[in-house]
Amino acid sequence: MTEVRREGIEVDGLVREFKNGPRAVDGIDLRVEAGEIYGFLGPNGAGKSTTVLMLTTLLPPTAGKARVAGYDIVKEGPRVRASIGAALQEAALDPLLTGREHMRLQTALHGLPKTERAERGQELLERVGLSQAADRKVGGYSGGMKRRLDLALALAHGPSILFLDEPTTGLDIQSRTALWDEVARLAAEEGVTVFLTTQYLEEADALAARVGIIDHGQIVAEGTPAELKAEIGRPTVEAAPREAGELERLAAVLERFGPSAGSSPRSAAARLEGGESQLAEVVRALDSEGIAIERLQLHAPSLDDVFLAKTGRSLEGAEDEVEEIEQEAVGAA
Amino acid sequence: MSDGLRTQVGQLAHRSILRTLRQPAQIVPALVFPLFLLAVNSGGLRDATSLPGFPTDSYLTFALAVPFIQGALFSVMNAGTDLARDIETGFLNRLALTPLRGVALLSGLLAGAVVLGLVQAVVYLTVGLIAGAELTTGVAGALVIVALSVSITVAFGSIGLFAALRTGSGEAVQSLFPVFFVFLFISAMALPLNLLQTDWFHTVASINPVTYLLEAFRSLLFEGWEIGTLALGFGIAAVLLGLGMLGASSSLKTRLVRT
Numbered sequence: 100m101t102e103v104r105r106e107g108i109e110v111d112g113l114v115r116e117f118k119n120g121p122r123a124v125d126g127i128d129l130r131v132e133a134g135e136i137y138g139f140l141g142p143n144g145a146g147k148s149t150t151v152l153m154l155t156t157l158l159p160p161t162a163g164k165a166r167v168a169g170y171d172i173v174k175e176g177p178r179v180r181a182s183i184g185a186a187l188q189e190a191a192l193d194p195l196l197t198g199r200e201h202m203r204l205q206t207a208l209h210g211l212p213k214t215e216r217a218e219r220g221q222e223l224l225e226r227v228g229l230s231q232a233a234d235r236k237v238g239g240y241s242g243g244m245k246r247r248l249d250l251a252l253a254l255a256h257g258p259s260i261l262f263l264d265e266p267t268t269g270l271d272i273q274s275r276t277a278l279w280d281e282v283a284r285l286a287a288e289e290g291v292t293v294f295l296t297t298q299y300l301e302e303a304d305a306l307a308a309r310v311g312i313i314d315h316g317q318i319v320a321e322g323t324p325a326e327l328k329a330e331i332g333r334p335t336v337e338a339a340p341r342e343a344g345e346l347e348r349l350a351a352v353l354e355r356f357g358p359s360a361g362s363s364p365r366s367a368a369a370r371l372e373g374g375e376s377q378l379a380e381v382v383r384a385l386d387s388e389g390i391a392i393e394r395l396q397l398h399a400p401s402l403d404d405v406f407l408a409k410t411g412r413s414l415e416g417a418e419d420e421v422e423e424i425e426q427e428a429v430g431a432a
Numbered sequence: 433m434s435d436g437l438r439t440q441v442g443q444l445a446h447r448s449i450l451r452t453l454r455q456p457a458q459i460v461p462a463l464v465f466p467l468f469l470l471a472v473n474s475g476g477l478r479d480a481t482s483l484p485g486f487p488t489d490s491y492l493t494f495a496l497a498v499p500f501i502q503g504a505l506f507s508v509m510n511a512g513t514d515l516a517r518d519i520e521t522g523f524l525n526r527l528a529l530t531p532l533r534g535v536a537l538l539s540g541l542l543a544g545a546v547v548l549g550l551v552q553a554v555v556y557l558t559v560g561l562i563a564g565a566e567l568t569t570g571v572a573g574a575l576v577i578v579a580l581s582v583s584i585t586v587a588f589g590s591i592g593l594f595a596a597l598r599t600g601s602g603e604a605v606q607s608l609f610p611v612f613f614v615f616l617f618i619s620a621m622a623l624p625l626n627l628l629q630t631d632w633f634h635t636v637a638s639i640n641p642v643t644y645l646l647e648a649f650r651s652l653l654f655e656g657w658e659i660g661t662l663a664l665g666f667g668i669a670a671v672l673l674g675l676g677m678l679g680a681s682s683s684l685k686t687r688l689v690r691t
Contacts (some may be wrong), residue, residue: 177531181531184632187525191525191526192516193447193523195455200447208440208532209531250516325626
């Protein structure tokens with residue numbers, strides 16, 4: 100296996116500009132310590148995958164600098180690649196090959212001695228729970244099995260840094276949890292640094308020691324999930340009226356306690372400026388206005404609240420917006 | 433060749449061969465379609481042998497050269513489509529993250545074309561001989577026919593790789609197939625060059641390299657050992673391979689923009 104340095108990731112002013120297009124990545128700075136799981140959170144099209152492609156040396160940056168495992172991504176590409184493993188956005192597998200054949204190809208191309216290849220392949224297939232399916236063609240694997248094989252392939256040469264680009268997108272909760280467990284184990288037991296992009300808030304919350312939130316190519320917030328939520332500090336109260344016609348009046352009452360927040364179409368929500376102690380006042384205000392309530396909930400701040408506070412949009416809304424922009428671009432083309 | 437490069441070429445060749453053998457849809461049409469056309473042409477154009485100056489009295493022997501070229505044309509599509517799929521699915525990015533060298537990737541990918549070319553040549557020749565075709569140059573000639581067929585298949589395969597790397601699209605590669613087929617039809621496919629009476633067709637066929645590839649096969653089938661004709665056939669295959677690999681290497685640099 101390749102000897103690798105135990106260093107993390109340093110990014111300074113990284114930019115990627117595409118021809119006739121906007122800046123996909125617009126001057127980001129970040130630090131990931133060795134052995135840390137860093138969650139890179141943002142909606143589709145925010146610049147997450149472009150960042151990963153640059154950090155894995157598959158896309159040259161337009162400007163800025165980055166060092167991965169202590170090596171410059173532009174000047175020392177081969178050394179960077181020897182130090183990293185990557186499972187990119189789509190599990191890029193050959194449907195005509197078996198899991199074991201994939202492992203043999205990957206270990207051989209990474210230069211593992213012939214005597215170690217089969218053993219290393221078997222060890223990784225067992226670790227991701229694919230030893231029973233190892234001799235089946237990948238075309239017959241489920242989405243979760245493909246993702247697990249993708250992870251095993253990324254680990255073939257024992258990298259010190261692992262890039263996972265939306266590794267659980269499209270997976271059921273069971274497969275997702277199994278993958279989370281393995282990623283957490285890699286960081287905790289083997290000291291692997293993990294750079295994880297995701298659009299799932301709960302994934303970043305569950306796995307990442309620190310989170311960077313990217314929107315329109317710029318990092319808008321960074322810190323531990325707890326720090327980011329504490330920065331927002333304010334819980335959200337959400338209420339649904341018994342009569343649908345009362346929704347507007349209900350929203351007006353809630354707005355007395357703080358700015359409105361994202362909610363379902365049949366409810367209204369507001370961020371409580373005075374914290375959760377204001378809940379009793381909210382109930383009294385609704386009672387004095389004579390608005391009958393079907394449901395009332397207090398939500399602790401989430402990463403979505405952080406995203407909303409930093410960008411003015413909820414993560415879900417941001418995705419819709421990106422899709423609209425993409426459709427417009429396709430239409431224009 | 434260093435050990436590392438040999439391993440890379442070997443592993444990718446292994447993958448390419450496995451892929452080819454596991455896709456009957458790649459092998460079967462490449463075997464059946466040219467043999468079907470051979471049967472139709474040798475039956476329908478049998479009387480052409482009575483034309484003054486026709487070089488053999490067996491149209492089947494004359495036409496047997498054609499399947500080798502038709503079969504080779506399938507390798508443009510097969511090799512190119514396989515690589516284009518690797519680009520489309522991101523498999524090429526997976527390979528790019530390893531210390532893989534470009535020359536190993538291209539050579540390995542052509543290994544599937546070698547196997548296909550080998551199987552095709554043996555099948556066409558065997559079927560042709562069973563059906564009554566001549567083979568003036570005997571067993572040695574049969575071996576040279578197989579070698580020439582494999583060379584042409586690999587050369588055409590390299591053009592498929594170039595197209596795949598240039599376009600990144602399987603559909604674009606497949607659209608090349610009929611274009612290449614036109615080259616076959618405007619060659620000395622159905623009649624020898626000296627019997628093509630239409631001026632423009634004679635001119636086009638005489639500058640079409642496919643004509644000389646056909647003549648190389650025909651020389652072994654019914655003329656005897658004609659070193660100059662064979663050298664021209666192998667030379668054209670080598671030039672096509674050189675051009676294909678040059679284009680593919682250049683496009684690979686653009687496609688694999690790793691730092």
